[in-house]
Amino acid sequence: MKIFKTCALTLLFSGACMVFSAQAAEVFGKGYLPVAAVGSSQAQVVFYRDDQTAGSANVYIDGEFQSALLPNGFTTFCVAPGGHSLGAFIKDAPLYQGKRDQPWRSDLKGGQTYFLKVGNGIDGKPQFMSRTDAEKALRVMKEQTHTLSRASTVQACQYLEEKPQDYTLSGDVLFRFGKADRSNITAEGHQAITDLVRRIRAEHSTIRSVQVTGHTDPIGAEGTNMLLGQRRAETVRLLMIQAGIAARDITATSAGMSEPVVTDCYGSKAEQIACYAPNRRVSVRVDGNSAVGQ
Known part of the structure; x- marks a missing residue:
């Protein structure tokens, strides 16, 4: 035109x-x-x-x-x-x-x-x-x-390129051991998700995407753990949507037992469960712009 x-x-x-x-x-x-x-x-x-x-x-x-x-x-x-x-x-x-x-x-x-x-x-x-x-x-x-514009002091804005920001929710805070459904979320888990969404919204002026990833410990079969991680991620995704994140912006996936924080835990099953606790988590990666104020 x-x-x-x-x-x-x-x-x-x-x-x-x-x-x-x-x-x-x-x-x-x-x-x-x-x-x-x-x-x-x-x-x-x-x-x-x-x-x-x-x-x-x-x-x-x-x-x-x-x-x-x-x-x-x-x-x-x-x-x-x-x-x-x-x-x-x-x-x-x-x-x-x-x-x-x-x-x-x-x-x-x-x-x-x-x-x-x-x-x-x-x-x-x-x-x-x-x-x-x-x-x-x-x-x-x-x-x-x-x-x-005829203003000689005005410049083209040079916006910062920002890296995605990562957050982590403890699996043991969110779910009872081996569980993944919404009915198995603890009261502390509900509060942790609500607090996380508030933090994300406060820290970002724009949210382009949110990726929720479920992680498990190595106890049990690899396929079972992959499914458990996916179900946990989908449950957290649903609750994050209900807390205010747009459904179109958030996805759920599973890493299963493939990205451990700790390895080589030994002893009884109870001792291994306690030792591997850091591996049981849900990570949340947010791609967006940091909030900037006046």
């Missing part, structure tokens, strides 16, 4: 260049997804607008135009750490006083993400919001795409 750019005189005066296309829908782009973390060399800003006042809110960073937010629109950008002037002014055309004055300055820390909400538009002062409160509003918003 052909897209062309037009910069009207009034928009040049404000430092904005509008981008028009054959489809009015291009005023907005994709819906909001939780943003990932940036490194210490950048600070990330998510600026959004949830009021319904007519007209655009011109967002300026260091006295230069960044975006013109319409109701239910957001813009995301990064800058170098340090002091910056920030503001969003509703209907400040044609004098564009907000661009000239830029009365509000903030010290933005490297590696942090700041969620800013457009204020009343009169003085341009943004409202700093917690991630939790901001994302409740942002989840129904779309990216503002009909203007081009």
